[in-house]
Amino acid sequence: MTQNYLVTGAAGFIGSHLSEALIARGAAVTGVDNFDAFYAREVKERNLAGLLELPGFRFVEADLARDAVPLDGIDAVIHLAGKPGVRPSLEDPGSYMEANVTATARLIDAARRVGLSRIVFGSSSSVYGNATPAPFAEDTPAVSPISPYAASKRAGELLAHAFAHLYPLQIVCLRFFTVYGPRQRPDLAIHKFTDLIARGRPLRMHGDGSSERDYTYITDCLDGILAALEWTAKAAPGTVETVNLGGGERVRLDRLIALIARALGQEARIERHPDQPGDVRLTDADLAHAGRVLGFKPRVGIVEGIRKFVDWYEEIHGRQSRASGRAGYGAIHLLEEVIATGRAFADAHHLLGLSYSLAGQADKALDQLDRALALNPNYIEALIHRALVLNELGREEEANTMLRRARSVTTERRGGFHGHVAAKLANQHASLAQAYLEAGGLTEAIAQYEAALTLGPTFHDLRYKLGRLLLEAGRALEAHEHFQIIVRERPSFLDAAAMLGLACYLAGDGLAARAVWEELRARRPEDPRVEAYLALLSRSDVAPVGATAEKAERKKKKK
Numbered sequence: 001m002t003q004n005y006l007v008t009g010a011a012g013f014i015g016s017h018l019s020e021a022l023i024a025r026g027a028a029v030t031g032v033d034n035f036d037a038f039y040a041r042e043v044k045e046r047n048l049a050g051l052l053e054l055p056g057f058r059f060v061e062a063d064l065a066r067d068a069v070p071l072d073g074i075d076a077v078i079h080l081a082g083k084p085g086v087r088p089s090l091e092d093p094g095s096y097m098e099a100n101v102t103a104t105a106r107l108i109d110a111a112r113r114v115g116l117s118r119i120v121f122g123s124s125s126s127v128y129g130n131a132t133p134a135p136f137a138e139d140t141p142a143v144s145p146i147s148p149y150a151a152s153k154r155a156g157e158l159l160a161h162a163f164a165h166l167y168p169l170q171i172v173c174l175r176f177f178t179v180y181g182p183r184q185r186p187d188l189a190i191h192k193f194t195d196l197i198a199r200g201r202p203l204r205m206h207g208d209g210s211s212e213r214d215y216t217y218i219t220d221c222l223d224g225i226l227a228a229l230e231w232t233a234k235a236a237p238g239t240v241e242t243v244n245l246g247g248g249e250r251v252r253l254d255r256l257i258a259l260i261a262r263a264l265g266q267e268a269r270i271e272r273h274p275d276q277p278g279d280v281r282l283t284d285a286d287l288a289h290a291g292r293v294l295g296f297k298p299r300v301g302i303v304e305g306i307r308k309f310v311d312w313y314e315e316i317h318g319r320q321s322r323a324s325g326r327a328g329y330g331a332i333h334l335l336e337e338v339i340a341t342g343r344a345f346a347d348a349h350h351l352l353g354l355s356y357s358l359a360g361q362a363d364k365a366l367d368q369l370d371r372a373l374a375l376n377p378n379y380i381e382a383l384i385h386r387a388l389v390l391n392e393l394g395r396e397e398e399a400n401t402m403l404r405r406a407r408s409v410t411t412e413r414r415g416g417f418h419g420h421v422a423a424k425l426a427n428q429h430a431s432l433a434q435a436y437l438e439a440g441g442l443t444e445a446i447a448q449y450e451a452a453l454t455l456g457p458t459f460h461d462l463r464y465k466l467g468r469l470l471l472e473a474g475r476a477l478e479a480h481e482h483f484q485i486i487v488r489e490r491p492s493f494l495d496a497a498a499m500l501g502l503a504c505y506l507a508g509d510g511l512a513a514r515a516v517w518e519e520l521r522a523r524r525p526e527d528p529r530v531e532a533y534l535a536l537l538s539r540s541d542v543a544p545v546g547a548t549a550e551k552a553e554r555k556k557k558k559k
């Protein structure tokens with residue numbers, strides 16, 4: 001039977017996404033919204049445009065604080081209507097009480113009068129104020145809100161408790177932690193900053209950039225709302241659950257700005273301003289309760305989420321913003337991203353150094369060129385570019401030393417190929433290997449990686465890939481040899497250690513695998529794969545080599 005839902009605030013950011021998600025699951029949705037003037041009606045009409053075409057959707061323009069609530073045939077209510085925004089609530093607190101408290105009281109009351117018991121209410125992390133210890137858990141008191149908006153949301157939650165005490169209702173109050181994604185409200189920081197950076201305009205950063213927020217990507221938020229809806233179908237009458245929905249990570253404001261700038265390929269021009277009254281310094285969701293009650297687990301991290309948001313923004317506003325920025329910054333952001341993966345090679349540092357020098361940032365350029373040279377001391381281009389930067393800075397003596405070093409490298413060829421040429425050739429082999437793999441040529445791909453390693457036995461990233469392919473090809477002993485070399489020569493390469501364990505296991509040596517993985521567990525306790533591997537051992541045919549021996553020993557002792 002088709003489920004019928006009432007989504008309030010359906011023209012808003014979260015409400016429009018939720019309505020789409022419900023219809024995509026085969027439900028029918030009645031959407032209510034009063035096009036509150038908090039932000040432009042046209043934006044809300046755009047949010048609704050796709051929905052109005054869908055057969056399962058019906059829209060009613062109504063103000064929940066005054067008008068009748070369309071509850072005919074509705075199975076459950078998701079109440080997302082409300083006046084959002086912390087700072088504006090200081091200016092006009094009365095309107096917040098009306099939209100967030102009166103409307104909520106009227107809605108729950110109307111629902112219980114028609115015998116409708118299932119309600120999900122969109123509350124906010126702001127209820128935790130500044131006095132709650134992080135991470136914020138639902139059972140902390142949350143009695144010190146620091147803005148009228150936060151107080152109005154807490155009042156909504158308390159109304160839920162009062163009604164569930166009086167009537168057999170099942171209500172979930174979801175505390176949203178800054179939700180973002182396509183169609184995000186234009187007043188929210190991510191949207192505002194993206195817009196300003198894309199247009200090359202300065203942005204106001206309040207505080208020193210160290211304030212932190214837990215950001216939730218819209219699809220994770222929707223997962224949480226849908227799970228809450230299911231909860232209302234199963235819960236006992238007269239129950240209220242309060243659940244945090246967060247992104248699972250604290251993101252500093254200055255990092256957020258850098259991520260947006262990087263995704264846009266633009267420079268952020270930051271104007272510093274004092275902290276804003278009403279703003280909390282930190283939000284940080286404890287998600288343990290959400291996991292237990294709703295099986296909630298956020299899946300989209302901030303880097304991926306910001307990229308998706310910026311993709312959407314550029315789809316709507318065009319990409320001209322990117323071209324209007326200084327081209328060099330695009331390269332800088334991209335290369336910084338490569339380097340942030342921790343797998344940077346000398347080329348990335350060299351190119352980043354070059355980009356910085358083109359952008360007129362000589363100190364940063366020298367730093368990156370130094371890093372390139374630390375990885376490959378004979379990197380000709382890096383030596384020459386370093387000399388050029390030093391020369392520009394008027395450090396001629398040092399520049400000349402650099403150039404002399406560059407000259408001596410060209411004459412001194414060690415072991416056939418010169419270091420950076422060998423690295424380039426090895427990378428070509430790796431690219432070829434990738435192409436073979438895509439065409440299904442596992443053996444050929446292995447041969448390419450082997451060729452790459454003859455050029456540079458210390459290219460451990462390539463050796464790691466070779467090891468993995470050998471495992472795939474069922475050549476566990478050879479893979480074992482390669483992973484062992486990596487682990488010996490680069491002990492910090494923990495992924496290689498994980499694979500070494502797997503190679504031992506696949507080669508039939510369960511005990512050695514256990515030893516490797518247990519050591520890895522001690523060094524990387526948070527890695528769930530290691531637990532999975534160890535669990536695999538205790539279930540497998542191989543692991544019992546140890547286990548059976550132990551059992552036999554125990555039996556012997558018993559006798």
Ligand SMILES: NC(=O)c1ccc[n+]([C@@H]2O[C@H](COP(=O)([O-])OP(=O)(O)OC[C@H]3O[C@@H](n4cnc5c(N)ncnc54)[C@H](O)[C@@H]3O)[C@@H](O)[C@H]2O)c1
Pocket residue numbers: 008009010011012013014015032033034035036037038044062063064065079080081082083084085098099103122123124125175176177178179180185
């Ligand atoms: N987006 C977030 O990061 C976030 C964080 C915490 C809490 N919340 C809460 O989640 C809910 C949805 O947030 P959003 O970001 O989608 O906001 P939104 O402003 O985009 O959507 C809310 C919608 O409610 C409508 N509305 C307001 N008052 C109404 C009334 N009296 N009658 C009918 N409709 C009314 C508005 O016109 C708007 O379209 C809000 O209650 C908000 O307070 C959002």
